[in-house]
Structure formats: C-alpha cells, structure tokens
Amino acid sequence: MTYLTRCVFAWALALCLVVSPVWAQGLGPDYTEWDQLAQRVEADLERGDASNARLESWRSDVVVWRDRFLAAQGDNDVRLGTLQSQLKTLGPAPVKGLEEAAEISSRRADLLEKIARLSTPGKQAVEAFTHADGIVSEIDQTIRNRQADALLKLGPSPMNPAYWPLAIADLSKSLALSFEELAKKWAAPSIRENARAQLPAIIMLLFIGFMLISRGRKFALRLANAVQTSSRRGRRVLRFLVSLGQVFLPLAGVYAATQAFVLSGLAGPRWTLFLEHIPIWFGILLGIHWLSQQAFHNNDEVAVLQLAPDERGKAQWFCDVLAVLYVAHSALVVLTQFDNYSVESLSVAEFPLLVLSGYYLFRLGRVRNDAAMAGTAAARELDAGVFRLRLARLLGRAAMFIGVIGPVMAAIGYTKVGYAAIYPTIASLSVVGLVFVFQAFFAAVYATLRNQDEDTEEGLLPVLAGVALTLLALPALALIWGARMADLTELWSRFREGFLLGDTRISPTDFILVVIIFVLGYMLTRLLQGALRSSVLPRTKIDQGGRNAIVSGVGYVGIFLAAVISVTIGGLDLSSLAIVAGALSVGIGFGLQNIVSNFVSGIILLIERPISEGDWIEVNGTHGTVRDISVRSTRIETFDRYDMIVPNADIVSGVVSNYTRGNVLGRVIVPVGVAYGTDTRKVEKILMNIARDHDMVLMNPAPSVVFKAFGADSMDFEIRAILRDINQGLSVRTEINHQIVERFAAEGIEIPFAQRDIWIRNPEVLPGATPPKDESTT
Numbered sequence: 001m002t003y004l005t006r007c008v009f010a011w012a013l014a015l016c017l018v019v020s021p022v023w024a025q026g027l028g029p030d031y032t033e034w035d036q037l038a039q040r041v042e043a044d045l046e047r048g049d050a051s052n053a054r055l056e057s058w059r060s061d062v063v064v065w066r067d068r069f070l071a072a073q074g075d076n077d078v079r080l081g082t083l084q085s086q087l088k089t090l091g092p093a094p095v096k097g098l099e100e101a102a103e104i105s106s107r108r109a110d111l112l113e114k115i116a117r118l119s120t121p122g123k124q125a126v127e128a129f130t131h132a133d134g135i136v137s138e139i140d141q142t143i144r145n146r147q148a149d150a151l152l153k154l155g156p157s158p159m160n161p162a163y164w165p166l167a168i169a170d171l172s173k174s175l176a177l178s179f180e181e182l183a184k185k186w187a188a189p190s191i192r193e194n195a196r197a198q199l200p201a202i203i204m205l206l207f208i209g210f211m212l213i214s215r216g217r218k219f220a221l222r223l224a225n226a227v228q229t230s231s232r233r234g235r236r237v238l239r240f241l242v243s244l245g246q247v248f249l250p251l252a253g254v255y256a257a258t259q260a261f262v263l264s265g266l267a268g269p270r271w272t273l274f275l276e277h278i279p280i281w282f283g284i285l286l287g288i289h290w291l292s293q294q295a296f297h298n299n300d301e302v303a304v305l306q307l308a309p310d311e312r313g314k315a316q317w318f319c320d321v322l323a324v325l326y327v328a329h330s331a332l333v334v335l336t337q338f339d340n341y342s343v344e345s346l347s348v349a350e351f352p353l354l355v356l357s358g359y360y361l362f363r364l365g366r367v368r369n370d371a372a373m374a375g376t377a378a379a380r381e382l383d384a385g386v387f388r389l390r391l392a393r394l395l396g397r398a399a400m401f402i403g404v405i406g407p408v409m410a411a412i413g414y415t416k417v418g419y420a421a422i423y424p425t426i427a428s429l430s431v432v433g434l435v436f437v438f439q440a441f442f443a444a445v446y447a448t449l450r451n452q453d454e455d456t457e458e459g460l461l462p463v464l465a466g467v468a469l470t471l472l473a474l475p476a477l478a479l480i481w482g483a484r485m486a487d488l489t490e491l492w493s494r495f496r497e498g499f500l501l502g503d504t505r506i507s508p509t510d511f512i513l514v515v516i517i518f519v520l521g522y523m524l525t526r527l528l529q530g531a532l533r534s535s536v537l538p539r540t541k542i543d544q545g546g547r548n549a550i551v552s553g554v555g556y557v558g559i560f561l562a563a564v565i566s567v568t569i570g571g572l573d574l575s576s577l578a579i580v581a582g583a584l585s586v587g588i589g590f591g592l593q594n595i596v597s598n599f600v601s602g603i604i605l606l607i608e609r610p611i612s613e614g615d616w617i618e619v620n621g622t623h624g625t626v627r628d629i630s631v632r633s634t635r636i637e638t639f640d641r642y643d644m645i646v647p648n649a650d651i652v653s654g655v656v657s658n659y660t661r662g663n664v665l666g667r668v669i670v671p672v673g674v675a676y677g678t679d680t681r682k683v684e685k686i687l688m689n690i691a692r693d694h695d696m697v698l699m700n701p702a703p704s705v706v707f708k709a710f711g712a713d714s715m716d717f718e719i720r721a722i723l724r725d726i727n728q729g730l731s732v733r734t735e736i737n738h739q740i741v742e743r744f745a746a747e748g749i750e751i752p753f754a755q756r757d758i759w760i761r762n763p764e765v766l767p768g769a770t771p772p773k774d775e776s777t778t
Helices: 002-027 031-047 052-072 077-089 102-151 161-187 189-197 199-229 235-243 245-264 269-295 309-335 343-382 386-412 415-449 460-480 485-497 508-539 544-569 575-591 593-608 648-653 680-693 726-747
Strands: 499-501 504-506 616-619 622-629 633-638 643-647 656-658 666-674 704-710 715-723
Touching: 031 052, 031 102, 052 102, 052 485, 077 102, 102 415, 102 485, 161 189, 161 269, 161 343, 189 199, 189 245, 199 235, 199 245, 235 245, 235 269, 235 415, 245 269, 269 309, 269 415, 309 343, 309 415, 343 386, 343 415, 386 415, 415 460, 460 485, 485 508, 508 544, 544 593, 593 622, 593 633, 593 643, 593 648, 622 643, 633 648, 643 648, 666 680, 666 726, 680 704, 680 715, 680 726, 715 726
Parallel strands: none
Antiparallel strands: 499 504, 616 622, 616 656, 622 633, 633 643, 666 715, 704 715
16 A cells, blocks of 8 residues: 555656646746846846846846746747637728627627737736846946946056065965965875875876876877878878877876876865866967967968968967966966955066066067068969958057057056956967968868868868858957857847847747758759659650750749748748838839849740750841750850850840751752853753752752842852751752852853953053053154
8 A cells, every 4th residue: 555655646746747847837937026036136236236246146047037038928929820810801890880790790809809818928028028138238238337447447557666565575475375285285194194095096197197298299299290291192181180189198198297186185275276277277388389380380381371481480489478478377367366465466466477478469460460461462463361361460460559558558557458458369369370270271171072282272161161160269259358158148149039020030040940941942943853854854755945944944933932931931921021022022123124024034935935945046147056045044156156145035025037946957048050051951950960969958848949030140040958957058058069060060061250341541650551652653
C-alpha cells in the first residue's frame, strides 16, 4: 500500500511539473508583480543614489519582463485573424437609418465582443512592453551619463612632484604585502606538508611548463618555415596553422607552471588573483608577437602589410613593447583591486606607462603611415590591396594623433581620458590586424580549394569572409571602447524585435524564413527547368523555339509562385501596403513605360513565337540569327559575327522577315545575261540542267528558268530554285555561277558586258598632248 501511494504521488508530482509551465504560460504575465517591480526601479531612478551595479541588476530583471511582454503580444493573433475573417463575411455595418437582419446583427455584436475581449491582452502587453522598454532606456542613459561625467572629470596632475612620494610608498607597500603573503603561506607547516606531498606533480608540471615555454615556440617556428619553403599545395594554409603553435605551446607551458604554483598551496588571495590573470597576460604577449610577425613578416608571401625590409623589424619591436606596456597596465589595475590607492597615487603610477605607450604608439603609427603612403601608388597600379593600405594609413595617422593627445590629457589631469584613448587604441589595432591576418588565411584556403595560385586573392568568397570577420569584430571593438555588454544585448534585442511594415512586425526570423523558402522555390524551379530542357521536352515533337518558350514560362511562373508562397508562409500581411503599391505602380508605369512595353512584348514573343532561337531573320535591313529572347530584348548574331540587341517592342510592332520559320527551305535567284543572237532555247536548257544537277536544289517543286527581259546590253535570264537549306544560299549561288561560266565557255555562249566610247574635248590641253596640225600649212 505504501509503495502504491509513493507511485501515485510521484506521478502526480511529475504531472504538476509538466502542466504548471504550460498553465503559467497560458495565464500570461503577472502585471501586478510587474507594476511592483517597476515602481521600485523608478523610485531608485528618481532618487539617483543607486549604484551602477544595482542599476544593472534592475535592468536585467526589467529586460526579462520586457521579453515576456513581447512574446505575449501575439498570443491571440491566430484566433483574432479567424474572427476578423468571420466579421468580413458579414459585410460592412449598415449606415444610420438602415437595418439588417436580427440574426446578422446579433452575430456581428457577438464577434465584435470576442474581438474586443481577445484584443485586450495584446494591447495590455504592448503597453507594458513600452513601459519596460522606457525603463531600460532610462537606466542605460543614467549609466552613460555617469560614465561620461567620470571620464571628463578633472583629477590631480601626475606632473605634480608632491604626489610622487605617496605613489612610491603605495607601490612599495603593495609589493611588500605580496611577498609577505607568500612568506606567511610558506611559514605554515600544513602548507609545507601539502607542498611536499604534491612535489612529484609540481615537478612534473614545472618540467612540462619549462619545456613548452623554452622549446615550444622555436619548434613551431622552425616547422612553419620548413612548410613555407616547400612547394606542396596549400603551404600557406598549413604554415598558418602550424604557426599558431608559437602561441598555444608556450601558453600551455605557462598554464602548467601556474597550476604547479596553485597545487603547492602557497598562493593566497592576492597571488591567486595574479595567477588567474598570468595566462591571460602571456596570451596577450604571445598573441600580439605572433600577430606582428604575420602582419610584418620578412617573407612577402606571408606579410599582410608590405613594409620596407628595415621597417618590418621596427614594427614588430614596437608591437612587442606595446604588448608589454598593456600587460603592465592590466597588472597595475589588478593590484589596485586589493590595495585602495588614492587618486593621486594611481595617476602617478600609471603616467610612465601611459607616456611610453603613447610614444611607441606614435612610432608604430608613423611606420604604418609611411609604408601605406609608399605602397598605395604601386598597389593602385596593380589594382590590389588599395583599400587595405588606405585603411593602414588612416589607422597610422589616428595612432600618431592618439599617441600624442593621450599623455598630454593625462598630464593636464584628465587621466581617464588618457587611459580611454591609449589602451583601447592598442587593443583596436590588434583586432584590426587579426581581421587582416585571418582574411588572408581564408583567401589562401579558398585558393587551395579552387586549385589556384595561392598568391592571388581573387574570388567573391574571400571578400565575403572579410565582411563576416569585420562584422564579428564590431562587438569586440565596441566593448574595447567602453560599451557595456548590456548595450550589445539591447542592440541584439532591437534587432530581434524587427521592424513594422504596415501593420505587420517583421522579425529577422521571419525574414530568414522568407529567404529560405524563396531560395528553395527558386532551386525547385531551376531543377524543373533543367528536367524539362534535358529530359521531357526533347521527347516531344515541339520545336526548339516552343521548348525554349515553355522553359522560360515555367521559370517566370516558378519564381512568382516562390515569392508569393514565401511571403504567405512567412506570415507577412502586406494588404495594408496595397494602396501605396498601387500608387507606386502608376508612377513606375509612367517612368518605365518603355521597359514595361518591352517586357510585355517579350511575353508575347514567347507565347506567339513568331521567331525562335536559331531563326534567320531580317530586322531593319540587318540579317542575323536569333541567339536569345529575354523579357526585355532579343539578341541577334549577325553574319558579321557581332551581336545586335533589339528591344522586343521593335520586333512586335515592326516588320520582321523570318527566313527559317517552320523549316529551312528557301529560294535563290541567280541572274545571268547572254549576248543578243544567242539561241535562247539552248540557254534555257543549259541553265535548267545546271540547276537540276546541284545537290541542294529540290525537284519538288522543280527549279525554273525565266527569260526575264531584253536588257540594254543582254538578254536577261534567271534561275529560280528551292534549296533544302536556305542557310547555304550563298555557297549554292556561288557554285551555280561557276557552273554557268564553265558551261557557257564550253558551248561558246558569250556573256556580254557593257562597253563605252569616251570622247574628250580639247585634248590639246592635256599634259604631253601633240598639238593639232595647222591645215593652212599643208
């Protein structure tokens, strides 16, 4: 009985766990609880004494509620759509003075009551969402104002010698406390006993760390150089992957050494915090050193930014020094978490690091700017790397400016302005360099996969990869320059909310769904076109022009259906835009009437098919072969082998001669003249035999010879014959003319030609002419 009771209780508990979330979701948000939370948050905002941490906590709670309200806005949309459709079927409400049937009136009132009742939760959710969104914006604005006030607050100048002894004393005290903590730990017998017990593991970790730190980077560097000098395919990709060992192998050694120190038990709270940051600091040092080698490598095939040989070593040295100064600044910030430094001591302790960082930042910026200035002209001639060099020049000038203005502002007393200028610039340059390096890596991967020369960076995919890397780097840059994580999440929330188009809210998920469905419909359309073109239509008796028309029509219909289906399934209600679209269509119709006319003419050509691909036609006195019929124009390849693009409207409305429509039969006419006095019957017989003997001339209908006229110089005859293929008309006419000359010569028939007598007046004026004799002297 007890076992049965436990089973029933367990099943009841499981049922409650399953049903309770669904029940809570069906009930919707608890607006009473929300009002209480909103009142507390607004009270803190009005007082203005809440800390930033408390405001961030309030903000997180409000964002959760805002997401609930956003989800609750569309809970009854499906049911409301059904009720609205039912209401439309009843027709418009009667105007005053007119009555409708009681049943219809009662049904209309019932539907209106249901619509009003189901619309209330959505409207309440919209109002609560607006309220929550306003509170979030107010919290963000308050925190931003506080950050701006703290940044622009004038503090003590580190150039004041009165603050120097205090700063030195605070730093000495921090170092003394750190070593004192370590000595206290070592003095404890339990700690020493634990260290002796863990001695084998500590020695093993220290040995691994020592080997990886001292040998790992050199091994990875030698291996990367060996790969680079090889001639194997994909050497740039393999070298890049191997070169990452210069970072990860020593970093693994540093992590092993820190774990050995933690395992010894000698680390107190102060040293534990340092040990947690040591791998991060060494990762920064190793990463920036590797990045500088990739960006300013001695080998031009590896280097991302081309510098003069003597400048590359300088650039790498400046990057390494900036990395050390950045880590030193971070270590000082960690140290202040334990020791409450005064504002004067902190500004004095940070100022030397800030000055050195500004100096080396200026030097690095000048190297980049000079190299970009020298390389832009050469890159412009090759049309390659111009954007990268221009960006490097811009970043170089910005680094030079910030390297000067940062220490100057700190010396005046705006220490936080100096921090906010120098160190984010160093981090930003590292991120930009990382984007350049990985973009070059993706270009090498693309070239390897395409079996192309790895030195080329042609192709659309590497460019898209660079765009994607840039987009991924934007959040990191925003965080570097002071943006809060809440700002990024807020931006992402705004993006997820989408935008209003008419009365419809379009979210990114809806847009992606529409794009995916349209792409699938487009692919299915192309697949169906390919099947019709290669498998179905060739088995029918439809001519080539009809096949092309069917394939084109299927393509247009398929793309239209894909667009309609994608919009419908995506849930986009564009009915509210119908009036706007109608007005736009009228304006577009007037502005693009020629294009619309050509489009309609193209559809007419595809349906009526007066011409087809491969037809020999004549348009405006130009002969050619139809090569392509699109919706706007028709491409005709002339016999001179150039393309003539004719608008479809000109073909539909003009006169077009089609020589091969339906078949390739065609008639040729070969004229010939004979001298007067020739036996015309004999000439007719000879010409008839020549026509009949040619292989391309059809016997049904039979060729004919026409005694056309008595010309001024000859009796004119014509051979008229139907050819099997009119495309061979010129060669047939040439061959017949050759046969006429040969047969006439054999039969002694003369082909006359025009002769002219020329009379010259006053021939004596011509140069070298003999003067006429004087008749009186004879």
